[in-house]
Amino acid sequence: MIRRKPLNRGTIWAQMKALCKRAGVNPSKxxxxxxxxxxxxxFYDIEKDIAKLADILGHSxxxxxxxxxxxTGVEHRRKIESLGLVC
Structure with missing residues (x-):
């Protein structure tokens, strides 16, 4: 049986920083x-279920x-323009 460290914020942080180094990404970003x-x-873009997302994220x-x-406003504008309803 392989024993692994539990996933917590510190473990995830360390793994992300290691991946950054391997990918050549500035870890400070x-x-x-x-x-x-x-x-x-x-998740929301795919599922469109904010209640389920709130449960997953642990938000009350x-x-x-x-x-x-x-x-953002830029994203809203892009979506509205893609509809072709506004000149």
Whole structure:
């Protein structure tokens, strides 16, 4: 049986920094919370279920989860323009 360290913030942080070195990415630009936000946005883009996402992230208030799924004004503009409804 292989014994592994439990996944906690410190373990994830160390693994991310090691991956950065291997990929040639500046480790000072990568944080575990960024990965959490990327997961949340990707999950929401696919599932469109904010209540399920809130449960997965452990949020008791959906408004907290909404912060993770918010898009920028540039993204809103791009989506509106792609609809072809506004000249």
């Amino acid at each position: 990568v944080f575990p919370h960024n990965l959490r936000k990327l997961f949340a946005r990707t 208030n959906i408004n907290t989860t909404r912060i993770y799924t918010m898009t």
